Amino acid sequence: xxxxxxxxxxxxxxxxxxxxxxxxxxxxxxxxxxxxxxxxxxxxxxxxxxxxxxxxxxxxxxxxxxxxxxxxxxxxxxxxxxxxxxxxxxxxxxxxxxxxxxxxxxxxxxxxxxxxxxxxxxxxxxxxxxxxxxxxxxxxxxxxxxxxxxxxxxxxxxxxxxxxxxxxxxxxxxxxxxxxxxxxxxxxxxxxxxxxxxxxxxxxxxxxxxxxxxxxxxxxxxxxxxxxxxxxxxxxxxxxxxxxxxxxxxxxxxxxxxxxxxxxxxxxxxxxxxxxxxxxxxxxxxxxxxxxxxxxxxxxxxxxxxxxxxxxxxxxxxxxxxxxxxxxxxxxxxxxxxxx
Numbered sequence: 001x002x003x004x005x006x007x008x009x010x011x012x013x014x015x016x017x018x019x020x021x022x023x024x025x026x027x028x029x030x031x032x033x034x035x036x037x038x039x040x041x042x043x044x045x046x047x048x049x050x051x052x053x054x055x056x057x058x059x060x061x062x063x064x065x066x067x068x069x070x071x072x073x074x075x076x077x078x079x080x081x082x083x084x085x086x087x088x089x090x091x092x093x094x095x096x097x098x099x100x101x102x103x104x105x106x107x108x109x110x111x112x113x114x115x116x117x118x119x120x121x122x123x124x125x126x127x128x129x130x131x132x133x134x135x136x137x138x139x140x141x142x143x144x145x146x147x148x149x150x151x152x153x154x155x156x157x158x159x160x161x162x163x164x165x166x167x168x169x170x171x172x173x174x175x176x177x178x179x180x181x182x183x184x185x186x187x188x189x190x191x192x193x194x195x196x197x198x199x200x201x202x203x204x205x206x207x208x209x210x211x212x213x214x215x216x217x218x219x220x221x222x223x224x225x226x227x228x229x230x231x232x233x234x235x236x237x238x239x240x241x242x243x244x245x246x247x248x249x250x251x252x253x254x255x256x257x258x259x260x261x262x263x264x265x266x267x268x269x270x271x272x273x274x275x276x277x278x279x280x281x282x283x284x285x286x287x288x289x290x291x292x293x294x295x296x297x298x299x300x301x302x303x304x305x306x307x308x309x310x311x312x313x314x315x316x317x318x319x320x321x322x323x324x325x326x327x328x329x330x331x332x333x334x335x336x337x338x339x340x
Contacts, residue, residue, distance in 0.1 A: 004313075007072030014067035018060040025056035025328075058328030065321035069314040076310055087298055088154055088197035090140040090188040091121055093168065094206035094236075097145075097177045098260045100170045101207070101242035104284045112245075113207055113236050114170055116284045121165060124291045125158050131295040134158075140191050145171040146178030146212040148187045154195055180213030181206055181263075185220040185231065185270070193227040201230040201298060204270065207237045209263040217266050221273040231274040232294050233267040238282050 006012070095114060104116040127133025139161050141152040152164045171177050181204070188202040202224065210217050224231050239262050243255040264280065271278040277297070281287035 004073055004075055007074055007312075009071050011070035011072070012067055014070060015064040017067075018063040021063045022056045022060035025059045025332075026053060055328040055332035058324045058331075062321040062324040062328070065317045065324070069317035069321065073313045073317065074310045075313065086136045086138055086197065087134075087199040087201065088138045088140075088192055088195045089134065089200075089298075090142055090154070090191055090202045091165075092142045092144065092184045092188045092202055092204040093117060093121075093165075094179060094181075094184075094208065095143045095145050095168055095170050096179045096206075096208055097171060098179075098208050098242075098244075098258075099236075101237060101244050101258075101260055102255060103237055103242045104287070106284050110243075111284070112170070114168070116287055117205055117236065118165055118168070120284070120287050120291050122162055123288065124295060125162060130288060130292045134295075138195070138197065140188075141165055141168075142184055142188045142191070143168050144180050144184030144187075144213075146176050146180055148180055148183040148213070150187055150191060154191060178212030179206060179208040179210055180215075181208075181210040181266070182215035182217040182220045183213035185217060186215045186223060189220060189224045189227060189229055192229050199298070200228065201232065201276070203232045203234065203294060204267070205234040205236055206267070207235065207260060207262055209261055210266065217270055218273070221270040224270075224274045229274060230298075231270055231276045232297075233271045233276065233278045234287070234290055235262045235264050235267050235278070235280045236287060237262065239264075 093114075099114040099117075100112045102110045102112050104111050104113055106116065106119065124131055125134055125139060127135075135158075138154040138156060139152075139158060140150075140154040141161060141164060143149050143151055151168065152161050155161060184206075185202065185204055188204075192200040192202065221231060237260060239260065241257045242260050244258045245253045246256040247253055262280075264278070268278040270276075277294075279290040279293070281290045
């Protein structure tokens with residue numbers, strides 16, 4: 001059976017007028033007038049006399065039905081019943097100098113690895129043809145090079161998160177360059193462990209080898225496992241020579257081949273320790289596919305009942321009220337008329 005509800009339940013207060021209507025209707029003058037009631041008072045009360053209160057009762061009941069009709073009784077026709085339990089996710093993004101390698105292509109234009117990562121993570125959060133988006137999940141952002149920075153705490157304000165992601169830049173100072181994978185992951189674990197969400201995970205993306213920071217990546221993975229945090233690791237690009245922009249004379253930028261290396265063994269070990277998975281993406285399309293797989297693996301559970309369409313049922317109550325008014329008026333002036 002459908003669940004009934006009232007659109008404007010305050011109108012039910014009008015039903016309090018029903019006793020007043022009955023009191024007034026029971027005192028209306030009769031249709032027949034006599035000079036004296038002594039003869040009538042001495043006569044035994046007939047069934048018709050005892051039923052003479054029915055017209056007043058009918059009017060009182062009609063008042064209550066009209067109040068119910070004004071309250072707007074309705075039922076939901078189409079419902080969506082799902083269970084909702086959001087996931088807490090921290091994206092851990094490498095912004096070291098090697099991320100400027102321009103070996104990823106979007107359309108017909110080569111882009112650096114960080115730019116490709118930004119677009120793919122944007123689609124992961126908001127959704128695209130390949131992924132459905134994460135509207136119900138808390139998202140956070142950590143970026144790292146020689147040092148790790150917590151750029152955005154866990155939030156449902158995904159617009160602000162993506163605005164911060166857009167501002168992430170590859171380090172330009174040599175003193176800040178490096179790849180502190182362990183510190184980046186450790187900071188993500190610190191953000192996640194304090195949150196009450198039942199499902200917590202980190203997505204770690206890098207194109208290098210841990211060569212900075214005081215935290216060993218596998219030690220950070222142990223911490224993640226101890227707090228029930230799953231880590232998906234992504235190796236971007238490939239080990240070997242890649243074109244990297246270099247400033248030349250006169251401020252002109254040219255591409256120069258430079259050797260880059262990915263520590264796939266460490267990334268794979270991190271994923272295995274935390275019951276996650278390791279992915280390797282050598283181009284923008286592969287990176288998008290990887291994120292799509294992660295999106296399919298980790299879905300939110302949803303719990304809510306949402307009424308999408310309603311059927312109003314006031315007409316039946318109005319019809320019944322009008323019928324009672326008509327019958328009460330007719331009976332009160334004919335079969336059940338009263339003497340004053």
